[in-house]
Amino acid sequence: MDMDTIAAVATPMGEGSIAVIRVSGADAIRIVDQIYRGKQQLSTVDSHTIQYGKLVDPKTDEMVEEVLVAIMKAPRTFTREDVVEVSCHGGFVSVQRVLDLILENGARLAEPGEFTKRAFLNGRIDLSQAEAVIDLIRAKTDRAMKVALGQVEGKLSKLIKSLRQELIEAMAHIEVTLDYPEHDVEDFTQNLLMTKCREVETQIGRLLMTAKQGKILREGISTAIVGRPNVGKSSLLNSLVQEEKAIVTDVAGTTRDVIEEYVNVRGVPLRLIDTAGIRETEDIVEKIGVEKSRQVLQQADLVLLVVNFNEQLKEDDYAIFEAAKGLNVIVIVNKTDLPQHIDMNEVTKHFPNQPLVMTSVREEKGIEMLEEAIAKIFFSGRVQQEDMTYVSNARHIHLLRQAEEAIREAIVGIEGQMPIDMVQIDIKKAWELLGEVIGESVGEDLIDQIFSQFCLGK
């Protein structure tokens, strides 16, 4: 409602090679300027110009994206406020990273239809469009509600509810000592409060970690199939794809010239990198196999390294072994239907601790073993899918970050020996933000809690 600065992805998700993130409000230029590195500061450039530069995370100075930034100053903009439009690569990951960065630096995620609403409220849109705006808000809100509800059902919701319950019990206890100072309730000690806050901080932190893991589930583990030409990469790929028939998306990121394919292996989503490259090198340009392998390895979380059972290891194999060193590798010895010429000792010597699978893709042997090996790597690691609570909605992540921040401020307050009623300001804020995640209103909850938890009266 208030006219703070808002941001959202303005282009349809995952459908274009370029995505646009729109930021609108009085602080739009300042916010993007904080994370932008280019020839000029955005605050100094002319209105209605486009700048080329990089976005960095100001905390780490790490480069996040190459971007084009359009600066449009009020009032000649869609919303009649200062507007910045950031164009970046259209892949889901990059868009999300850019949006996250903008939100972390002071913008608020826009509500459904909010840009249009502002455009209208600031007199940009004609009267005849008012009805449409209302419908838009309604429709988008309903849909967003449904999506959001789907998101927070089950474990996430339960977890946040229990965190809120922890907080509200502590808050009620504190409030009682404030509002009924002569009542025989023991003071909620700073120590006890500190323990509670730390607990909640840890839990929220854990949830935010799952945001990353949830991202893996959503976006897939980037997986490279490497090996010198003619070891059977292409047929392995086909077999994985055929086996599951579960291609999630097929996003052509034209700016990068890479084609990504998604397959789902026993619940583990793999994002196969450079599948076009595999097909090309296999069938057409065999020579560049090694070079290409080196390149894709850079981006891979998981490496499926294929060697030929039927041939002795060659110089190219060793080169790839070298490149894959230290990565998360599954070694696949393919073509077991043919006579053995490979020295298996050499292979295990290079990858003593990595899983090794013998396959014959042609005879469809060993594929199951491979799938098991993939699933094992994923699930035996940090992530146990069954018990996991994932946070993936950008709005939720944003709210959780703010809640984490509020709890941290509460902790700082306790450490600074601030009076408990002031620390309570931050605790209450954290509690409210957590409530926003699961759509629980603030209302009379606290007062209800006080009276159900404590016996008070005249």
Place this chain on the structure above:
Amino acid sequence: MSTTYEGGNFDVIVIGAGHAGCESALAAARMGCDTLLLTINLDAVAYMPCNPSVGGPAKGHVVREIDALGGEMGRNTDKTYIQMRMLNTGKGPAVHALRAQADKFAYQHEMKKTIENTPNLILRQAMVDELIVEDGVCKGVITQTGARYTAKSVVVTTGTYLRGKIIIGDLQYESGPNNMRPSIRLAQHLKELGFDLVRFKTGTPPRVHKSTIDTSKMEIQPGDEEPRAFSYETTEAIKDQLPCWLTYTNPETHELIEENLHRAPMYSGQIEGTGPRYCPSIEDKVVRFNDKPRHQIFLEPEGRHTEEMYVQGLSTSLPEDVQLGMLRSMAGMENVKMMRPGYAIEYDAIVPTQLWPSLETKLVEGLFTAGQINGTSGYEEAAGQGLMAGINAARKAQGKDPIVLGREEAYIGVLIDDLVTKGTNEPYRLLTSRAEYRLLLRHDNADLRLTDIGHEIGLISEDRYQRFTKKREQVEAEKERLHNTRVRPDNEDVQSVIRETGSPELTEVIDLAQLLRRPELTYDHIHRISPAPEELSAEVREQVEIQVKYDGYIRKSLQQVEKVKKVEEKRIPPTIDYHAISGMSKEAREKLSKIRPLNIGQASRISGVNPADISVLMVYLEQYHRVLARTSE
């Protein structure tokens, strides 16, 4: 009703002379209105039918606010208390709260005297039966004895008198508080006018004879050695204070209650009214919290010239014999003599969402209500509303816009906004936790928040206002000085003061404000390091210390206020037809039509109105204004 006669014409008539009515009438008269104050019994002016105390968390804040606006409760308490305590001193300044044990008889007499000596104000004993309402406008009142009084505005403050009913065990009878006559006909009349009434319940404990309690078996609860005052005008403290005494219920008490539960009206279904959760009867406490082995019982003197003691914590409507048994089961009360039994009282209140934030009713123009009739409980809550209703009734009579206090301005603002926006389904009590900007609504800064308003409406004298502005300037100047004065680590005098507090020594140059923010240091330390150029009063020093020390948190709260302010400023025309707005949920439309909020901020606080509804409403309002602008061109 007997034959009527013309009783006279006034600017403002106030019905009821309890804590709400007294403030209303005094404010209206002091604002220059010819004011008539009517009450059923002249001996019950400013009567305290329940606990003999004023103040405490949130409530004490309200008394300070009343004083800063030019009301009477603070002054009247300061003149008559028997004990004064500052509560919560171990906590932050926002929750420090002054609480007085009142001499309820002296309180009454002092208030009555003030009223009698106020120009423009007539106090008269009368039972009002009807309001004179013509074309939806209130024009006056008619009393049981036939007097027709006319006025430009009328304030109704009926407390628990409205269709009141006392219940003790299986005994019930129509009555106001403490056997006063109830107001029956007026309740019926309000219903006829179309008001929604609800039935609420409250209660009071028995009173006992002081000479029959053994205080050696109880804990003493003395007053403060240096009693503070509610009023910014009070200069002399009452040093001669009386103590209260603390004892406890025990398993024997609880057993007695449980054995007699079937005789408790709350459980036998005789009581239909909704009681407050924060003020349960002892039988309620024992049932709901049956794992608690004991409950606190405070014995509080009802005044200096009486032996009656109020038994705080033992509110009950159990039969008289059970009450006596409960009293005698407690340590130090073995031989106690009960002087009055406790009782429950049921009464009518109006649904407060029928009011504008000015406390004028939406149904009848020129009619205002305040106090328990609006669903609240507590003397202070009543007085706060009474003051605002009186101010706004007077302003109505004078053709001026109402004064509405914001939630960020005063607990009185929080109280009234809660009532008129959310309503209440139990007698409403203020708590500091109801205020979202608690840190801004402190006991210490009530004058800084509200004296300007009190002065502007004519309730704060020129002399007092001068003193106030001087204080405000001194606070600002001293804060400025602390920010601009630096101290160096090579200053041994500074380091030795710091060492003394246990705070780490300076390692770099810092300003005095930064130094004061250290938890170990107070303003007095700063004063020793670098005294202010002029002698500053204790109030100024306190204010500087609080404002500097908690600057970070205060600023955080101010930012929140700033964010909300924009929507508070977006006004909604009262004529708007919510049913004509498409895209809004049915619940939101109904609620908004009923509450008719004055601005977007108030609208967004109504339960059942969600952010999407507010968005739709804002878009609709914009459209509405444009159409209006176009048609007027």
